[in-house]
Every structure is written in structure tokens, then in C-alpha cells.
Amino acid sequence: MRKTTKMIVGVVAALAISAGGVMAAGHLNKIGERQEAMKAVGGGIKVLVGMAKGEIDFDAAKVKKAALTIKANLNASKTMFPDGTGPDSGKKTRAMDEIWLDTEGFQSALKTAISAADGMAGVTKKAELMPALGKLGGSCKSCHEKFRAPKK
Amino acid sequence: MKKKIATLVAALCVFGAAAFFFISQPQPLDGAVLPAHTADLKNGEILYNAGGCISCHKPAKGVKQQKLPSGGAPLHTPIGTFYPPNITPDKATGIGSWTQLQFVNAMKRGLSPDGKHYFPAFPYTSYTHMTVGDLLDLHAYLLSLKAVETSSNKQTEIFGAPILRRGVGAWKRLGLNAVTFKPDAKQSARWNRGAYLVSGPGHCNECHTPRNFAMMSDFSKRLAGGPHPEGKGKVPSLVGLIARKKFKDIDDLNSALRYGEILGYEDMSSGGMGDVQTNMSKLPESDTKAIAEYILSLN
Numbered sequence: 107m108r109k110t111t112k113m114i115v116g117v118v119a120a121l122a123i124s125a126g127g128v129m130a131a132g133h134l135n136k137i138g139e140r141q142e143a144m145k146a147v148g149g150g151i152k153v154l155v156g157m158a159k160g161e162i163d164f165d166a167a168k169v170k171k172a173a174l175t176i177k178a179n180l181n182a183s184k185t186m187f188p189d190g191t192g193p194d195s196g197k198k199t200r201a202m203d204e205i206w207l208d209t210e211g212f213q214s215a216l217k218t219a220i221s222a223a224d225g226m227a228g229v230t231k232k233a234e235l236m237p238a239l240g241k242l243g244g245s246c247k248s249c250h251e252k253f254r255a256p257k258k
Numbered sequence: 259m260k261k262k263i264a265t266l267v268a269a270l271c272v273f274g275a276a277a278f279f280f281i282s283q284p285q286p287l288d289g290a291v292l293p294a295h296t297a298d299l300k301n302g303e304i305l306y307n308a309g310g311c312i313s314c315h316k317p318a319k320g321v322k323q324q325k326l327p328s329g330g331a332p333l334h335t336p337i338g339t340f341y342p343p344n345i346t347p348d349k350a351t352g353i354g355s356w357t358q359l360q361f362v363n364a365m366k367r368g369l370s371p372d373g374k375h376y377f378p379a380f381p382y383t384s385y386t387h388m389t390v391g392d393l394l395d396l397h398a399y400l401l402s403l404k405a406v407e408t409s410s411n412k413q414t415e416i417f418g419a420p421i422l423r424r425g426v427g428a429w430k431r432l433g434l435n436a437v438t439f440k441p442d443a444k445q446s447a448r449w450n451r452g453a454y455l456v457s458g459p460g461h462c463n464e465c466h467t468p469r470n471f472a473m474m475s476d477f478s479k480r481l482a483g484g485p486h487p488e489g490k491g492k493v494p495s496l497v498g499l500i501a502r503k504k505f506k507d508i509d510d511l512n513s514a515l516r517y518g519e520i521l522g523y524e525d526m527s528s529g530g531m532g533d534v535q536t537n538m539s540k541l542p543e544s545d546t547k548a549i550a551e552y553i554l555s556l557n
Contacts, residue, residue: 148522148524151522152522154522155521155522158521159513159521200491200528202490239520239521240520243517243518243519243520243521243522244519244520246519246524246527247518247519247520247526247527247532247535248532250519250524250527250528250532251527251528251532251533254527254528255490255491255528255529256486256490256491256492256493256494256528256529256531257491257492257494257525257528258491258492
């Protein structure tokens with residue numbers, strides 16, 4: 107009886123520890139996920155900037171595709187900043203404490219960026235591209251100014 | 259014997275205090291440095307933007323006029339918190355009653371109108387390289403702004419500030435190289451304009467040049483990057499930008515300075531650079547190109 111109890115306790119403890127471990131790992135995976143999401147955003151921006159600078163021919167379909175990629179990834183990133191994934195996580199991240207100190211401000215900055223991406227998706231003429239990029243890139247800037255630390 | 263030692267120690271203390279008093283003495287410029295000058299407000303505005311005065315002399319939260327440099331927003335540094343003062347022309351709480359010479363002494367010598375040392379968080383170590391003519395234009399431009407009265411000028415929160423403040427005078431002996439920029443005849447006019455904007459009004463060295471143990475810029479590593487002055491990550495090096503494939507050419511860096519993340523230059527926002535870039539975007543394009551030419555020549 108004693109042996110069985112000990113075993114049960116042992117198994118439960120082991121399960122609890124590994125579950126905790128998996129949860130923590132899942133948590134920290136968010137850092138990788140959001141970095142991928144931001145890379146995808148960057149990829150979309152690159153296409154738009156190329157067109158704005160005249161290095162790529164203007165193509166409304168490509169603008170829309172890039173804008174929607176950006177929007178989808180920004181939407182997804184809303185939930186990619188759970189507690190415990192900031193600078194104190196010990197992982198490599200440029201996310202600043204301000205994200206968690208001013209969650210509302212951070213989420214509203216994301217919202218601004220998402221609506222700017224929406225605006226970009228509606229661009230049909232080259233003349234509309236630069237103003238839309240001003241809003242979209244401007245939203246990247248104002249969020250990064252407050253919430254993204256310089257490279258380590 | 260004991261008495262002799264005591265006398266010696268006392269003498270050394272007096273000598274030390276006298277030496278400190280002498281070394282830390284303010285060294286203002288006199289009126290002879292002021293040329294006959296007609297103010298050019300447009301040039302003053304360029305220097306105001308090149309210096310990014312508004313970034314530090316930012317209005318405190320809740321002040322209605324957010325676009326004027328009425329100061330009061332906290333500036334956090336490793337040695338404590340500063341509240342940069344009001345530099346709008348309000349007579350009581352701003353610089354409205356300063357003379358030209360007082361303004362030039364603040365910018366070139368780091369001295370307040372009553373002759374006290376400013377802490378070098380105010381980057382006079384760079385502004386000292388500006389020409390007096392440019393400083394007078396900047397002064398005139400500031401006086402042309404709308405005066406904002408600020409309710410209270412919060413005091414610097416630094417441990418031992420009064421003694422340290424006097425100590426700044428001693429620090430200046432080595433840390434303040436008070437010479438006006440001299441153009442390099444071997445370089446183009448545009449390069450020299452860029453070098454002037456970068457080392458003088460733009461005060462790029464304050465963050466992009468690392469500091470030594472005495473918190474003085476280490477010019478053997480000019481603009482080579484280093485730890486961030488507010489303690490968050492690193493300030494990037496501006497040396498060898500083309501060789502390191504950070505920028506293609508002058509036009510590329512010029513676009514980065516003018517547009518920043520609007521054109522996808524993603525490293526132009528963090529760590530305070532976003533404000534710098536916003537201010538740069540207000541400069542004439544000839545000036546951002548000059549800055550780009552100078553920066554890209556650093557190897």
C-alpha cells in the first residue's frame with residue numbers, strides 16, 4: 107500500500123512537472139511565433155516599399171496580397187505577447203517591459219497598424235500607395251519607438 | 259609628530275579644496291565673441307530640427323501645447339532623472355529674458371545665465387562646435403516661438419547634485435573640447451556640411467560614440483556605437499555601413515533619414531532614433547544628403 111501510494115504520488119508529480127514544462131515551453135514558443143509573424147509583416151512591407159521606390163512595377167493585386175499578409179500577421183500577433191515572455195524570460199527578445207506595463211497602449215498600437223493595413227489593401231492606384239505607406243510604416247514606427255528595444 | 263601630521267592633512271585638504279575650486283571654475287565667453295549679426299530665422303529652424311531640441315525639451319504630460327519645447331517631461335539616465343527646462347520665450351519660466359551671450363554660453367560652455375555648470379546630459383559638448391552665427395540664428399528662432407508658461411520647473415533628481423554640479427567644471431577641463439568646427443579642405447563642401455551637422459547641432463556622437471570610464475566620448479572610436487545611454491541594448495555603429503551592407507549608397511541612407519520605417523528602414527525607430535528621424539525628416543534634403551555622405555565616409 108505504502109509503495110503504491112508513493113508510486114502514485116511520484117507519477118502525479120512527474121506528470122505535473124512535465125505538464126508545467128510543456129506549458130512553459132509553449133509560452134516561450136510565443137517569442138518565436140511573434141518573430142515569425144513580424145518577419146512576414148516585414149516581407150509584405152518590402153514589396154510595398156519596392157513599389158513605392160519604383161524598384162518593382164506597381165501591381166494592385168500584389169499590393170492587396172502584401173497588405174492582407176501584413177494584416178493577418180498583425181491580427182495573429184495580438185495574442186503572442188502573453189505574460190512571462192518579456193525581457194525577464196531570459197530568452198532573446200526585443201519586446202520591452204512597456205508592452206506589459208501599458209497593455210492597452212500596445213493593443214491600440216496594433217489596432218492602428220491593422221487598420222492601416224486595411225487601408226493599404228484598398229489601394230488601386232500608384233498615387234495612393236505612398237500616402238497609405240505613410241500611415242502603415244508610420245504605425246510600425248510609433249509602435250517600435252515605444253515597445254521595441256534596440257538590438258542587444 | 260601627531261600634530262604635524264594633522265597640520266599636513268589639513269593643509270592638503272585646504273590645497274585640494276582650493277585646487278578643486280580653481281579647476282571647477284566656470285569659464286564663460288565674453289561679449290567680444292558676438293559678431294554683428296542679422297538673424298536668419300529659416301537657418302535657426304533648420305538648426306532647431308537638426309538638434310532635435312523638441313525631443314528632450316518635450317512638454318510634460320497634460321500640457322496643452324505639445325509641439326513647443328516647453329520641457330518638463332522626464333529624461334531618465336543612469337545617474338538620475340532630469341527634467342529638461344522650458345526653452346520657449348516665456349520670460350519667467352523659459353528663456354525669454356536671456357541675452358544672446360547667455361544663450362551662447364549655455365550652448366558653447368554649458369553654463370546657465372547665473373554661471374552654474376549644466377550637467378552634460380544637455381549636449382553642449384557637441385553644440386560647442388557650432389558657429390556663433392548659427393547659435394544666434396537658433397536663439398532668434400527660439401525667441402520667435404510662442405511663449406509657454408510652465409507651472410513648475412521640477413528639479414533634477416540626482417544624488418549629491420550640488421557638489422556634482424560643481425564637479426562638472428573639473429570634468430569639462432577634459433570632457434569639453436570647446437572648439438568651433440573647422441572644415442576639412444580635402445573634403446567636399448557637402449561632406450563638410452554633413453560633418454558639421456553630425457558633430458555639432460545633430461550631436462550624434464553623444465549616443466553613437468562610446469564613452470570612457472569618465473563618461474567622456476572616446477573619439478578614438480568615433481561613431482562606432484556602444485551601450486545605450488539609457489541602458490537599453492546597444493547603439494549601432496555608423497562606421498563602415500556600406501561595407502557591412504547596411505546601406506547601399508548616399509541615396510539609400512538619405513531615404514532612411516527622411517522616411518525611416520515609412521520606407522521599411524526598421525532600425526530607425528528604436529532606442530530614441532524614431533524621434534531623431536522625425537526631426538531629420540524636417541531638414542532640407544540637401545542636409546540629409548550631406549549627413550549621409552559624411553556618415554558613409556566613416557571607415
